[in-house]
Amino acid sequence: MKLYALCDQGMLDKKGISLEEFVKIAKKQNAEIIQYRNKDADISFIKQQLILIRKLYDGFLIVNDAYELIDYCDGVHVGQEDLKKIDEEISKAVSILRTVVSEDKILGISTHNEEEVLNANKMDVNYIGLGAYRETETKRDIDSVLGAKLDDIASLSKHLVAAIGGVKLDDKFNNVTYHVIGSGLLK
Template identity: 70%
Template structure:
């Protein structure tokens, strides 16, 4: 299992966990990637946190949505809704995003079903996040839990797949490159 640690600022705050404590947990579990997500913070705060993570973590650092801060990390992860905020034509949105972040940066996209995976196969991405695998308390808008179907769908992706949504450290998949664990690291 390869670990992709999701560091959600709201989750840290609600659990009374510091960023440094999360980074230590990620290191203990040998995380290769940390994605920093702060849906309710301003750009200056997100920048400060990315700089702190970069100084204290040797793996890849990905920012969620805030592509204007890509110079402070290794790449960007974007969700379907945020992609459409760039352009209603999702293929054009990815092209625009790729121009902004350049080809030397990592670009990941959340997917939830076969249609979105097949669309992603036609995009200049490095990986997809696929899920949700289980119900999760950190995302209130999970409309469809994939369960075991996630691994079957992952086989349809030409990109590396990161399993998202309620994934645990002990879950096993055949077609998934990364387990994305957020609040599960705190338990």
């Protein structure tokens, strides 16, 4: 199992955990990737947080949605709804993003079902996030929980797969490269 630590600012604020504390915990758990997600802040605050994480952590740093900050991290992760804000056609949105997120940077997108995984196979992305595996407190409006189906759907991907949504450190998958864990690191 490889750990992809999801650092959600809302979760940190709710639990009273500093960014520094989260990074320390992620490093102790040997996280290969930290993704910083903040759905409520302005771009300058997100930039400050990325700079701070980079000072504390030398692994891969991914920003959620804020592709305009790609110079401050190693990649960007974008969900389906946020891709539709770029272009209603997801494959076009990914192509547009690739003009900003160069080939030497990581581009990941969220997927939630077999159809989205198969569509992602045709796109120039480095990995997909697949889920939700379980219900989770950090994501709003989860349409469906994949549960045991996640691993079978992951087997359809030609890209690396990161299991997302309620994943725990001790979960076992055969076709998943990364366990994306946020609040589960803080228990």
